[in-house]
Amino acid sequence: MGKYVAKRIIQVIPTLFFVILTAFLLMKLIPGDPAMILLGPQARAEDIARFRQQLGLDRPLPVQFLIYLKRVLTGDLGTSLVYRQSVLSLILERLPVTVTLSLCALVIAVSIGIPAGVMAAMKHNSFIDLLVTILALMGLSIPIFWFGMMLIIVFSLELGWLPAVGLGDPTKGLWDVVSHFILPSLALGILSTGTIARFTRSSMLEVLNQDYIRTAYAKGIRRSLILYRHALRNALVPVITVIGLQLGNLLAGAVLTETVFALPGLGKLMVDGIFRRDYMLVQGEVLFTAILYIFVNLAVDIAYAFINPKIRQTYRGV
Amino acid sequence: MNKQILFGLIIVLLNVFFAIFAPLIATHEVDEMDFFYIFAKPGEGGHILGTDDYGRDIFSRLVYGSRISLVVGVIAVGIGAMIGTALGIVAGYFGGFFDALIMRFMDALLSFPYVLLAIAMMAVLGAGLFNAMLAIGIVMVPSFSRIVRSAVLNVKNEEFVLAARALGASHLWIIFHHILPNIVPVLIVYSSLNFAGAVISEATLSFLGLGIQPPTPSWGSMLAEAKNYLQTAPHMALFPGLAILFTCLGFNVLGDGLRDLLDPRLKS
Numbered sequence: 001m002g003k004y005v006a007k008r009i010i011q012v013i014p015t016l017f018f019v020i021l022t023a024f025l026l027m028k029l030i031p032g033d034p035a036m037i038l039l040g041p042q043a044r045a046e047d048i049a050r051f052r053q054q055l056g057l058d059r060p061l062p063v064q065f066l067i068y069l070k071r072v073l074t075g076d077l078g079t080s081l082v083y084r085q086s087v088l089s090l091i092l093e094r095l096p097v098t099v100t101l102s103l104c105a106l107v108i109a110v111s112i113g114i115p116a117g118v119m120a121a122m123k124h125n126s127f128i129d130l131l132v133t134i135l136a137l138m139g140l141s142i143p144i145f146w147f148g149m150m151l152i153i154v155f156s157l158e159l160g161w162l163p164a165v166g167l168g169d170p171t172k173g174l175w176d177v178v179s180h181f182i183l184p185s186l187a188l189g190i191l192s193t194g195t196i197a198r199f200t201r202s203s204m205l206e207v208l209n210q211d212y213i214r215t216a217y218a219k220g221i222r223r224s225l226i227l228y229r230h231a232l233r234n235a236l237v238p239v240i241t242v243i244g245l246q247l248g249n250l251l252a253g254a255v256l257t258e259t260v261f262a263l264p265g266l267g268k269l270m271v272d273g274i275f276r277r278d279y280m281l282v283q284g285e286v287l288f289t290a291i292l293y294i295f296v297n298l299a300v301d302i303a304y305a306f307i308n309p310k311i312r313q314t315y316r317g318v
Numbered sequence: 319m320n321k322q323i324l325f326g327l328i329i330v331l332l333n334v335f336f337a338i339f340a341p342l343i344a345t346h347e348v349d350e351m352d353f354f355y356i357f358a359k360p361g362e363g364g365h366i367l368g369t370d371d372y373g374r375d376i377f378s379r380l381v382y383g384s385r386i387s388l389v390v391g392v393i394a395v396g397i398g399a400m401i402g403t404a405l406g407i408v409a410g411y412f413g414g415f416f417d418a419l420i421m422r423f424m425d426a427l428l429s430f431p432y433v434l435l436a437i438a439m440m441a442v443l444g445a446g447l448f449n450a451m452l453a454i455g456i457v458m459v460p461s462f463s464r465i466v467r468s469a470v471l472n473v474k475n476e477e478f479v480l481a482a483r484a485l486g487a488s489h490l491w492i493i494f495h496h497i498l499p500n501i502v503p504v505l506i507v508y509s510s511l512n513f514a515g516a517v518i519s520e521a522t523l524s525f526l527g528l529g530i531q532p533p534t535p536s537w538g539s540m541l542a543e544a545k546n547y548l549q550t551a552p553h554m555a556l557f558p559g560l561a562i563l564f565t566c567l568g569f570n571v572l573g574d575g576l577r578d579l580l581d582p583r584l585k586s
Contacts, residue, residue, distance in 0.1 A: 018426030029442045137574065141514060141566030143521050146541055146559030153552045252431030256522060271526060274441040286438040290430045
């Protein structure tokens, strides 16, 4: 087991290296001189030259990358020129909103997706199966920002049940905070519901065709017991990986959801950063999200190894 | 023919039809403003789906918007498929150092959430149609190269390839005569699925103001405008979203059906 964990952690290192390289190269795509663009058209030539030197832009490219790599590895994602604050501290300030939103969305996606997938598999080739398949494909095809707007129109503007935008006020009680998160989480959750439902369905179908399920039926075990004790528990093992992968997509989808619902999270910070040409902030945020995504997947893989007897067996006693 | 494929194909062809014959189908000019019917509800003043904040006919703008979606889809998927296939073939066919280098880099690109990388590239490159197609296309490269690589690995050691090599065929000849034709089904499936992704990505970028700029009618930029009038004119938001939803649904259903048909091994 320890060997597996160590192997997975070592595998992450080259990926991390290339991710940092990509974030570095991203800034090299800026058309023209970055120093000139960052300082604006009114900057004097001397100031641009000095700024280039401060950013290390006068050095050869590989040296620039090594400096960048060293900075990132010491936790320095640069400084936002607009906020005049370190990018990392800006991100950490807004992270809780985005993480809360993503996790709520994930809970919604799992609690709709898994039962829907199980139902479709149990009634394979029935009307319910078709319905789940179509709804799942719709979930993949729906633009989440549009779905968010539709939710606002129906539940806030027409029915007046839930608030449309912003964060709740904790002084007004728990409900105020919770109610502000319901619509955004629903809008974002739809993104993963379809994927999880489809995956649960195919995984469940595969398990239901196994010999041991037939044997269990032959032994006369109750159907409900077979489905939940024998089939579902095994079918859910691969679904866990998919759920982990979804978390990354949800973090990215939060960018859009936060824009629609005016939530002060990472996404809003990023979009504002783009329009203020705060390149350092955008670069730092993209890199941060990718690294977060890599570590979430690492954690999921390790958790998966603990649950999945096959991997446990392979590395037993090590 | 398989019902699912037929359903997807009908939606896709309908889209192509709208895009080609836009001038004939649209009831108004794209940028024609009907001053007496600003925010007209669907059906008012001869506007089938109503008008927007400038009194422009929403139906006509949607019809023309299908052109943008299709063009972005075709070019972005083309860029992604071409670069991805080339990299996937080099990695899969030659293996070794190239394989390790290319695939590690692709893994890294896949670590960036899809939308986020496109948004970041647009932030750096600047808004616009061309950059949007480029960014969306590049973001697709890793998934194409991965899928092509594994398809190549499956074909590479088949006897007909070994036989060709024994007969002295060059690598290039083998790639073009034996490898490429065998990965075409995989490419078709993934192009269709990625097309849906491209349409959503374009809408997303335009919605954020990073893609197609007004007054060009793109479904995403129409939604960006609609966002400011959710209370006064909810129909402005409803229809462009439905257009995106059905277009993507068409390509997803088609790709999904083709996957089951052409490549049973990929069935997930």
